[in-house]
Amino acid sequence: MALPAGVVAGMFDNWTRLLGNSDLAPHGYCLLWDPALVWTHVVSDALTGLSYYSIPIAMAVFLRRRPELQFRWIAWLFVVFILACGTTHFLAIWTLWVPDYWLEGIVKALTAVVSVATAVVLWPLIPRALAMPTPAAVRRANDALTAGIAERDAALVALETAQAEREAAEAMLRQSQKMEALGQLTGGIAHDFNNLLTIIQANIARARRLSESDPRLGGALDNAMTGAERAARLTDQLLAFARRQPLRPELQDLGDIVTRITELSARSFISRVVIKSDLAADLWPVRIDAGQAENAVLNLVVNAREAMPEGGTLRLVTRNCPGTPDMVELRVIDSGIGMEDVVRERALEPFFTTKALGRGTGLGLPQVYGFVTQSGGRIAIESAPGQGTTVRLFLPRATGEPGE
Numbered sequence: 390m391a392l393p394a395g396v397v398a399g400m401f402d403n404w405t406r407l408l409g410n411s412d413l414a415p416h417g418y419c420l421l422w423d424p425a426l427v428w429t430h431v432v433s434d435a436l437t438g439l440s441y442y443s444i445p446i447a448m449a450v451f452l453r454r455r456p457e458l459q460f461r462w463i464a465w466l467f468v469v470f471i472l473a474c475g476t477t478h479f480l481a482i483w484t485l486w487v488p489d490y491w492l493e494g495i496v497k498a499l500t501a502v503v504s505v506a507t508a509v510v511l512w513p514l515i516p517r518a519l520a521m522p523t524p525a526a527v528r529r530a531n532d533a534l535t536a537g538i539a540e541r542d543a544a545l546v547a548l549e550t551a552q553a554e555r556e557a558a559e560a561m562l563r564q565s566q567k568m569e570a571l572g573q574l575t576g577g578i579a580h581d582f583n584n585l586l587t588i589i590q591a592n593i594a595r596a597r598r599l600s601e602s603d604p605r606l607g608g609a610l611d612n613a614m615t616g617a618e619r620a621a622r623l624t625d626q627l628l629a630f631a632r633r634q635p636l637r638p639e640l641q642d643l644g645d646i647v648t649r650i651t652e653l654s655a656r657s658f659i660s661r662v663v664i665k666s667d668l669a670a671d672l673w674p675v676r677i678d679a680g681q682a683e684n685a686v687l688n689l690v691v692n693a694r695e696a697m698p699e700g701g702t703l704r705l706v707t708r709n710c711p712g713t714p715d716m717v718e719l720r721v722i723d724s725g726i727g728m729e730d731v732v733r734e735r736a737l738e739p740f741f742t743t744k745a746l747g748r749g750t751g752l753g754l755p756q757v758y759g760f761v762t763q764s765g766g767r768i769a770i771e772s773a774p775g776q777g778t779t780v781r782l783f784l785p786r787a788t789g790e791p792g793e
């Protein structure tokens with residue numbers, strides 16, 4: 390329904406009269422239009438108004454970027470309140486020339502409403518704001534939390550280390566139990582087989598003497614004897630693994646033994662293997678069977694050479710390992726093909742070989758193992774595919790001079 394034009398004009402008139410108050414004097418009139426006074430007011434109000442507009446804008450930007458802040462709504466109330474205050478200052482400039490006192494009054498009233506509301510709600514907030522942790526308290530809590538996390542991480546690392554150590558110890562125990570069982574079985578068979586071989590060899594020798602007149606029989610008996618001697622060597626190797634070989638331990642300098650074998654190997658190796666030895670000058674003496682020790686080092690050197698078909702470096706290192714008991718260590722290090730875990734775990738087992746039929750018996754490392762353990766020492770193998778192999782022999786330190 391449209392209002393009559395007269396009514397609308399009347400309403401507009403009332404409104405402009407209400408806001409405009411054209412019959413009132415502008416505020417500059419009260420200042421007697423003194424330019425200095427007028428401009429002091431204008432500049433002051435303008436600067437204050439501009440600042441009052443700038444502050445809430447900065448606050449609004451900050452509030453929008455920090456949505457997690459507590460008591461955001463009171464901050465927004467401050468924004469409105471300061472904007473309203475700014476507006477009153479601009480209107481104060483306006484009314485110097487235009488007597489819009491109603492407009493100024495309405496804006497002041499609105500400012501009053503917002504100010505009162507802000508003031509009223511601010512007081513109950515004070516205890517809650519005071520209860521908020523101070524930056525120092527937050528820092529302390531943070532420090533405590535960081536320390537707690539570091540402690541937990543350290544405990545985790547310790548737990549993982551302990552677990553790894555336990556697993557390694559269990560693996561070592563399993564390995565030594567397996568070697569023990571294998572040794573007992575092998576040793577038992579080899580011992581009895583050796584006794585039978587002794588009877589066989591004695592009887593072949595006797596038959597050989599009796600058959601001197603028949604050359605055909607002699608040839609057959611020679612073959613039988615060669616076979617029996619091979620079988621005897623095999624049983625010796627098995628007895629060595631089972632730690633049941635007869636040893637003649639004497640005080641020895643392991644360095645001398647290593648030197649003898651490296652010289653021998655350097656002469657016989659035609660491959661592109663470079664042999665380097667790093668022997669401790671003050672190496673403690675050991676009480677071992679020299680022949681068996683040479684055999685063991687040779688076995689390791691041959692294995693290393695075979696692991697480096699394209700050539701490489703073989704290092705023999707000796708050093709003293711103080712402890713309870715004191716040990717002398719020999720490391721045979723090659724830069725060869727290395728071993729998979731499954732090979733490394735089984736390398737000490739008799740007859741375990743990865744070499745082609747007829748090229749390896751799988752009795753080299755078992756003999757080394759048997760010799761070292763029978764001499765009171767131990768053997769450790771570190772190897773990974775493509776990373777080379779380090780075989781470490783530990784022999785107990787003996788007292789006395791070498792060669793005694």
Ligand SMILES: Nc1ncnc2c1ncn2[C@@H]1O[C@H](COP(=O)(O)OP(=O)(O)OP(=O)(O)O)[C@@H](O)[C@H]1O
Pocket residue numbers: 688692693696723725726727728732736737741742743744748749750751752753754755777778
């Ligand atoms: N230095 C090495 N690098 C890589 N693999 C090795 C090394 N030494 C030993 N092995 C592995 O361990 C297996 C067992 O070695 P071991 O010396 O007992 O027997 P073999 O060398 O195979 O035969 P044999 O020594 O009786 O001629 C080898 O077949 C090989 O797979």
Ligand SMILES: [Mg+2]
Pocket residue numbers: 688691692749752753754
């Ligand atoms: Mg070998």
